Amino acid sequence: MTKxxxxxxxxxxxxxxxxxxxxxxxxxxxxANLVDIVFWPIALxxxxxxxxxxxxxxxxxxxxxxxxRSTEQEEIAKLLRAKSKVLVAFxxxxxxxGIPALANFTSRDEIMQRVYLExxxxxxEQKTMPLLQTKVAEGELDLPELFDTVLTLEQxxxxxxxxxxxxxxxxLILKLVDLYATGKLPxxxxxxxxxxxxxxxxxxxxxxxxxxxxxxxxxxxTDPKKCLxxxxxxxxxxATRGGCGMRCVKANMPCRGCFGPPAxxxxxxxxxxxxxxxxxxxxxxxAINKMVEEVVDPAGTFYRFGMADSILKRKRLHKA
Numbered sequence: 079m080t081k082x083x084x085x086x087x088x089x090x091x092x093x094x095x096x097x098x099x100x101x102x103x104x105x106x107x108x109x110a111n112l113v114d115i116v117f118w119p120i121a122l123x124x125x126x127x128x129x130x131x132x133x134x135x136x137x138x139x140x141x142x143x144x145x146x147r148s149t150e151q152e153e154i155a156k157l158l159r160a161k162s163k164v165l166v167a168f169x170x171x172x173x174x175x176g177i178p179a180l181a182n183f184t185s186r187d188e189i190m191q192r193v194y195l196e197x198x199x200x201x202x203e204q205k206t207m208p209l210l211q212t213k214v215a216e217g218e219l220d221l222p223e224l225f226d227t228v229l230t231l232e233q234x235x236x237x238x239x240x241x242x243x244x245x246x247x248x249x250l251i252l253k254l255v256d257l258y259a260t261g262k263l264p265x266x267x268x269x270x271x272x273x274x275x276x277x278x279x280x281x282x283x284x285x286x287x288x289x290x291x292x293x294x295x296x297x298x299x300t301d302p303k304k305c306l307x308x309x310x311x312x313x314x315x316x317a318t319r320g321g322c323g324m325r326c327v328k329a330n331m332p333c334r335g336c337f338g339p340p341a342x343x344x345x346x347x348x349x350x351x352x353x354x355x356x357x358x359x360x361x362x363x364x365a366i367n368k369m370v371e372e373v374v375d376p377a378g379t380f381y382r383f384g385m386a387d388s389i390l391k392r393k394r395l396h397k398a
Contacts (some may be wrong), residue, residue: 082138082258085117085129086107086168087158089144090178090228095169096143098121098245105252112259113139117158129157137161139258141168141241145178146229150222159235164263166254170336172231172345177244179228182385183377183391186226195374226395230364230386240269244266244336244383247323250339252391272323276333276342277313277321284308292372293329306332307357312379315351336383345389347380 088096093350100106100121116137117124140162146152159165170176194200194207212219230239236305241254254270257263264270272279284305292309298305306313313332319340326333339346360370373379381388 081114083116083136084113085137085140085158085162086115086120087117087140087142087154087170088120089142089143089155090147091144091169091171091176091232093120094245095141095155095171098169098243098248099141099251100147102251105248109255112255115214117145126154126157128159129154131227132161134160135163137163139166141166142231143169143245146225146234147176147178147181148224151372152234155231155234158175158352161239164238164258165235166239166241167231167237168241168381169245169246170242171336173240173335173387174338174384175228175230176383178388179384179386180231180378180382182390184393185329186224189224228386229394233386238266239263240338242269242271242319242337243322244334247325248319249320250376269338269341271319271337273335273341274318274320276318276320276322276324276327276337277315280305280327281345282306282313282327289357290359291370292354292358292369294374295396300330307353309356310371312350312354313382314346314350314382316353317346317380319344334382335380338384338387346384347377347390350380356359 086096086099096210102109115122117129133209137158140158142155142158142165145157167173175182190207194202195205201312207220210221212224226282239254241250242372243250250270282305283303285308287308289308289310291310292312295311298310300309300311307315311332314335315327315333317339318333318335319337335346339349343349360366360369383392385392
């Protein structure tokens with residue numbers, strides 16, 4: 079019997095999603111027995127030309143992690159879409175843009191300026207910048223072009239399923255594989271996670287109390303049994319889909335939002351703003367200004383993983 083063909087790919091990502099697959103430990107042997115891995119650049123020696131030579135729809139299942147921020151990543155996303163029957167946005171970056179999409183608060187040119195010319199750790203007296211083409215003795219080298227705007231996978235190609243997380247937890251990876259193997263995949267467009275919010279699944283005590291100050295995690299010793307948000311720690315649980323196993327909160331750290339918005343929520347950041355506004359007690363301009371000062375880096379806090387998938391999408395670029 080011919081085994082189903084599995085492909086895994088990383089685009090703009092840290093590699094953590096691929097490591098999460100390896101974190102299935104001995105279960106990776108069950109996955110290897112179940113499927114034939116035909117493409118996995120981080121772990122096995124496959125090249126793009128191997129994929130191009132495959133027949134369309136010959137890959138049964140493709141787990142694609144990472145956002146799209148370059149011409150190369152866009153090209154491979156379209157290639158794997160053509161070759162795959164089922165394409166899964168695997169991890170927060172593919173689903174929502176993730177950490178790479180925080181670049182949407184600036185521009186490609188500003189990033190290049192900072193990284194190659196202004197960073198204090200740089201030694202670049204010649205002010206050398208990356209070039210798309212460079213001639214060397216062996217010929218001409220080509221680099222992919224970075225986009226001004228970081229995109230989710232679905233903003234580039236159609237996607238059947240979404241498996242969120244930074245990275246996705248092992249139990250949900252195994253659940254996805256089991257659903258595929260048993261032919262019990264949900265309808266296309268489904269998110270392989272909980273339908274509840276992280277806050278709904280949290281077993282910490284909630285008293286619906288108001289707060290008068292926000293703290294950063296290192297500024298306060300929190301009670302491990304009480305709601306972090308009600309202790310003044312910005313926890314994104316009310317605006318985040320559940321299913322993660324509460325790994326951060328169980329370690330006495332606030333939810334950062336890597337599972338994206340829950341069902342029915344269009345903008346995770348706006349939902350979180352609404353949540354903290356409802357719990358903060360203060361009247362008048364002075365109290366509001368105090369609250370704003372206490373929320374350090376609100377953009378990076380409320381849109382840490384979801385900027386590309388938000389209503390905002392990106393900072394407006396100035397046109398000449």
